[in-house]
Amino acid sequence: MVGLSEGEKRFIRGGIAQDLRTDGRQRLHYRPISVETGVIPQANGSARVRLGATDVIVSIKAELGKPHPLQPDKGKVAIFIDCSPTAAPMFEGRGGEELSTELSFALQRCLLGGRSGAGAGIDLSSLVIVEGKVCWDLYIDGLVVSSDGNLLDALAAAIKVALSNTGIPKVTVNLGASPNDQPDVDVSDEEFLQFDTSGVPVVVTLTKVSRHYIVDATSEEESQMSSAVSISVNRHGHICGLTKRGGAGLDPSVILDMISVAKHVGEQLMSLLDSEIAAAEASAEDQ
Amino acid sequence: MEQRLANTWRMTNNEKKFIESVLASDLRVDGRRPFDYRDLTIKFGREQGLSEVQLGQTRVMSYVTSQLVQPYRDRPNEGTLSIFTEFSPMADPSFEAGRPGEFAVELGRVIDRGLRESSAMDMESLCVVVGKSVWSIRVDLHIVDNGGNLIDAANIAALVALLTFRRPDCTLGGDDGQELIMHDAEVREPLPLIIHHLPIAVTFAVFGEGNIMVIDPTHKEEMVMGGKMTFTMNSNGDICAVQKAGGVGVMSSIIMQCLQIASAKAADITSKIKHAVEIYNTERASQKANHYLLEVANQVSLSDVIMKEKQVENLIEHLAYMPLDELENSNQGDALAVDTRTKHESISQGRYTRAFVRGPANWDPYSRGISSRLATSFPTLPGFWCVLLGPKTFLLETEETTLLHAENSLG
Amino acid sequence: MEYVDSLTGFRLDGRRPNDMRQIRGEIGVVAKADGSALFEMGNTKVIAAVYGPREVQNRSQQVNNQALVRCEYSMANFSTGDRARRPKGDRRSTEISLVIRQTMEACILTHLMPRSQIDIFVQVLQADGGTRSACINAATLALADAGIPMCDIVTSCSAGYLSSTPLLDLNYIEDSAGGPDVTVGILAKMDKVTLLQMDAKLPMDIFENVMQLAIEGCKAIAQYIRGVLLENTKQLECRRGV
Numbered sequence A: 001m002v003g004l005s006e007g008e009k010r011f012i013r014g015g016i017a018q019d020l021r022t023d024g025r026q027r028l029h030y031r032p033i034s035v036e037t038g039v040i041p042q043a044n045g046s047a048r049v050r051l052g053a054t055d056v057i058v059s060i061k062a063e064l065g066k067p068h069p070l071q072p073d074k075g076k077v078a079i080f081i082d083c084s085p086t087a088a089p090m091f092e093g094r095g096g097e098e099l100s101t102e103l104s105f106a107l108q109r110c111l112l113g114g115r116s117g118a119g120a121g122i123d124l125s126s127l128v129i130v131e132g133k134v135c136w137d138l139y140i141d142g143l144v145v146s147s148d149g150n151l152l153d154a155l156a157a158a159i160k161v162a163l164s165n166t167g168i169p170k171v172t173v174n175l176g177a178s179p180n181d182q183p184d185v186d187v188s189d190e191e192f193l194q195f196d197t198s199g200v201p202v203v204v205t206l207t208k209v210s211r212h213y214i215v216d217a218t219s220e221e222e223s224q225m226s227s228a229v230s231i232s233v234n235r236h237g238h239i240c241g242l243t244k245r246g247g248a249g250l251d252p253s254v255i256l257d258m259i260s261v262a263k264h265v266g267e268q269l270m271s272l273l274d275s276e277i278a279a280a281e282a283s284a285e286d287q
Numbered sequence B: 001m002e003q004r005l006a007n008t009w010r011m012t013n014n015e016k017k018f019i020e021s022v023l024a025s026d027l028r029v030d031g032r033r034p035f036d037y038r039d040l041t042i043k044f045g046r047e048q049g050l051s052e053v054q055l056g057q058t059r060v061m062s063y064v065t066s067q068l069v070q071p072y073r074d075r076p077n078e079g080t081l082s083i084f085t086e087f088s089p090m091a092d093p094s095f096e097a098g099r100p101g102e103f104a105v106e107l108g109r110v111i112d113r114g115l116r117e118s119s120a121m122d123m124e125s126l127c128v129v130v131g132k133s134v135w136s137i138r139v140d141l142h143i144v145d146n147g148g149n150l151i152d153a154a155n156i157a158a159l160v161a162l163l164t165f166r167r168p169d170c171t172l173g174g175d176d177g178q179e180l181i182m183h184d185a186e187v188r189e190p191l192p193l194i195i196h197h198l199p200i201a202v203t204f205a206v207f208g209e210g211n212i213m214v215i216d217p218t219h220k221e222e223m224v225m226g227g228k229m230t231f232t233m234n235s236n237g238d239i240c241a242v243q244k245a246g247g248v249g250v251m252s253s254i255i256m257q258c259l260q261i262a263s264a265k266a267a268d269i270t271s272k273i274k275h276a277v278e279i280y281n282t283e284r285a286s287q288k289a290n291h292y293l294l295e296v297a298n299q300v301s302l303s304d305v306i307m308k309e310k311q312v313e314n315l316i317e318h319l320a321y322m323p324l325d326e327l328e329n330s331n332q333g334d335a336l337a338v339d340t341r342t343k344h345e346s347i348s349q350g351r352y353t354r355a356f357v358r359g360p361a362n363w364d365p366y367s368r369g370i371s372s373r374l375a376t377s378f379p380t381l382p383g384f385w386c387v388l389l390g391p392k393t394f395l396l397e398t399e400e401t402t403l404l405h406a407e408n409s410l411g
Numbered sequence C: 001m002e003y004v005d006s007l008t009g010f011r012l013d014g015r016r017p018n019d020m021r022q023i024r025g026e027i028g029v030v031a032k033a034d035g036s037a038l039f040e041m042g043n044t045k046v047i048a049a050v051y052g053p054r055e056v057q058n059r060s061q062q063v064n065n066q067a068l069v070r071c072e073y074s075m076a077n078f079s080t081g082d083r084a085r086r087p088k089g090d091r092r093s094t095e096i097s098l099v100i101r102q103t104m105e106a107c108i109l110t111h112l113m114p115r116s117q118i119d120i121f122v123q124v125l126q127a128d129g130g131t132r133s134a135c136i137n138a139a140t141l142a143l144a145d146a147g148i149p150m151c152d153i154v155t156s157c158s159a160g161y162l163s164s165t166p167l168l169d170l171n172y173i174e175d176s177a178g179g180p181d182v183t184v185g186i187l188a189k190m191d192k193v194t195l196l197q198m199d200a201k202l203p204m205d206i207f208e209n210v211m212q213l214a215i216e217g218c219k220a221i222a223q224y225i226r227g228v229l230l231e232n233t234k235q236l237e238c239r240r241g242v
Helices: A006-015 A097-112 A151-165 A254-286 B002-008 B013-026 B102-116 B152-164 B217-223 B252-299 B309-320 B350-356 B372-376 C091-107 C131-145 C204-240
Strands: A033-035 A045-051 A054-065 A074-083 A128-130 A133-145 A168-175 A184-193 A202-209 A213-216 A227-233 A239-244 B041-046 B050-055 B056-071 B081-086 B125-127 B134-147 B171-174 B179-182 B200-207 B212-215 B227-233 B238-250 B383-391 B393-397 B400-407 C023-027 C035-041 C044-055 C068-075 C117-128 C152-164 C165-168 C183-189 C193-203
Touching: A006 A202, A006 A213, A006 C193, A033 A151, A033 A254, A045 A151, A054 A151, A054 C023, A074 A097, A097 A151, A097 A227, A097 A239, A128 A168, A133 A151, A133 C117, A151 A202, A151 A227, A151 A254, A202 A254, A213 A254, A213 B217, A227 A254, A239 A254, B002 C117, B013 B212, B013 B217, B041 B152, B041 B252, B050 B152, B056 B152, B081 B102, B102 B134, B102 B152, B102 B179, B102 B200, B102 C091, B134 B152, B152 B179, B152 B200, B152 B227, B152 B252, B152 B372, B200 B217, B200 B238, B200 B252, B212 B252, B238 B252, B238 C091, B238 C183, B238 C204, B252 C193, B252 C204, B383 C068, C023 C204, C035 C131, C044 C131, C068 C131, C091 C117, C091 C131, C091 C152, C091 C183, C091 C193, C117 C131, C131 C152, C131 C183, C131 C204, C152 C193, C183 C204, C193 C204
Parallel strands: A074 A133, B081 B134, C068 C117
Antiparallel strands: A033 A045, A045 A054, A054 A133, A128 A133, A168 A184, A202 A213, A202 A227, A227 A239, B041 B050, B050 B056, B056 B134, B125 B134, B171 B179, B200 B212, B200 B227, B227 B238, B238 C193, B383 B393, B393 B400, C023 C035, C035 C044, C044 C117, C152 C165, C152 C183, C183 C193
């Protein structure tokens, strides 16, 4: 990215202070979101979310696997994010690896809860087929095609939409003769169960620029940030995860304030996404 | 691109212009005509499966090895072939040690496509146990000197190495009939690979607007060329692979013309390769025949020396394949059959001499009541090869002559 | 396996041997890039983004009389049917990156932009055969969108030979059948072949037929691409209020 001049930097900071950003938005407004589902036909579920110029594609694939020995009643979910060099020339070769791993971990923290699987946004117990033996492994692959700031929000939204679009095939289980046998699992090609996404949270990233915080920063605004806090909020207004980036220190009261702002904004975003999902489903059914 | 750019600065504008303008009059810098190959020399190494090819100034070495591995899941009855290239920095200053550059990857893939996709090698014959173990053939190509046209030279080197490679024979045996026994070279003759046809790569360099073509570009011509085309063909007129990765555009009619020329060149090179391999094979066969003669000799009973049969066999095996550089017995021949051929370039002398000198103790010529004449007189005669055919009968061979001295006939 | 039905002459997906798949090209999909395009050939979907001409990042590679063209080809994890974690920089990707770069270099007027660098990044979203060709077509559109001067447009198409019939534009199933696969890239107006790759055995006369078929396909794609570019220019004119 070409660097910003001093004048431009001042303009951005001044605008944010006056609640009028470079593209005319207010501090707590999101850019227009456009959502598309089913963009990858061979995946179990997929979605493409455009947040202004940021463009991300998420694909979900379900494969049969064995549950973790410590959590025999839960399925497994793995999140991998890849930054395509089309988004920025610096992602060429292995340049995008650092950002990719950072995003993957942040999303895992927000959506998958703690190590024991408690408090996960995605209900892992719905993924188990035969307790202790067979479960569904969900592989969530995200690809950042174009990057203009606020990747985490866009990816989380895309994951939420993709999950709502995911159909897990119905399975019929033929238990083996003895309880120690590997059960025979018959995966149906026809019927699908829609994934339950009511508990999936959204991520709201608040970027602090000088004394104010903004929602949905563009990459130019992000270059001026002192720190950023990403909070994942679910439908009930509960906090599911929190990540702070950036070197500047934050007063605890500021963080609490940010959390309440995030809850408020999160609700709006959630309802917006829900309506988009419904619209996408409706149009898919029409087709 | 980086390689060419890194090298281009070494070439002066005068040289570049000269090559380009001279090509316009159908001449080349080294005096060849546009569709002439440089001199091709094929050399073989001591071991089977090792070859060195020299095409003008370009030198490529190739080494083939085999290993038993598990087959791929979707191809349980086929062996695998993998090609590894090493662009040694001594070949060209722009080659870097370690990670292969773009051109190394391209070369490996072009040769791989020519061999694998055209089913030149029979992969199913490499299967030993379906789904469990197959032979994996690995071809290592080392670029020793980059004088231009690496693809052609490396291809020939790989083919020659594959043709002369012999893999160990293995059978199922053991207690339950499931164990895989690999037989040593001495016990069972190693097997050649089954190669149906020889895909030969012929590279054209394109100059100008795509209307000037030459075969077998030298290093300097490669730096000036606008594009490169490689056709891999066999002598049956089949095209095995084509690689023209961008570069100056060429009319499709010219491409068909080049195919015709490439076909003729491929047939020519095929015959050269076959000729060289044939000579090599007959040479090796005659060497083997001489070794067998040794074994025959030792089956005759030797009255003076009594030894256990097993130890004799051991010793024969040691002897038959190990040239020695000192005469261990005189040619007055009473008791011993000895292979005393000297090889001036014997590589690991220690290995060879050790095996003989430390044979089984009661094979020690000095300790078994052999006539003391032998024990005392030991002239060192290089290049001799003495076979005992019986008491007081011996066969003496040097590089040039064969003498048969027999006082008694064979018993 | 019958790749061409002997009675009806239709292929596995219902096309005729000389039919190409549905193609679609869209310009300007990546807002931040200097030029970008999305190209679809049937189920194969590819995005190309061009950054440049810009300053050379690695001074040692700078060329004083022409632009440096770099290219990277990458496939998304979900692009093929069986999800496979692709290591970046494996041999196939390196070779295809080299091929695309040299093909585009042949048509870019590099001498007009000395000491600069043009980056072409191609990302495969869905792979269903013919990814190489889709990448080159997308790169052409993206370069045009970036306003980089080119001597001609490069288009590419693949053709094969199965069940004794030359087939145009193979999909993944036909490609993995083990038959020959000929990929051709041409400079449309000059009618010159710039990219030619083939694997598997093919007799010479059949090769000529298959190559000609692929060239015809390339010409058809070239016409479509010209149409897309003209349409795009008209829209730009509209927005400028001309």
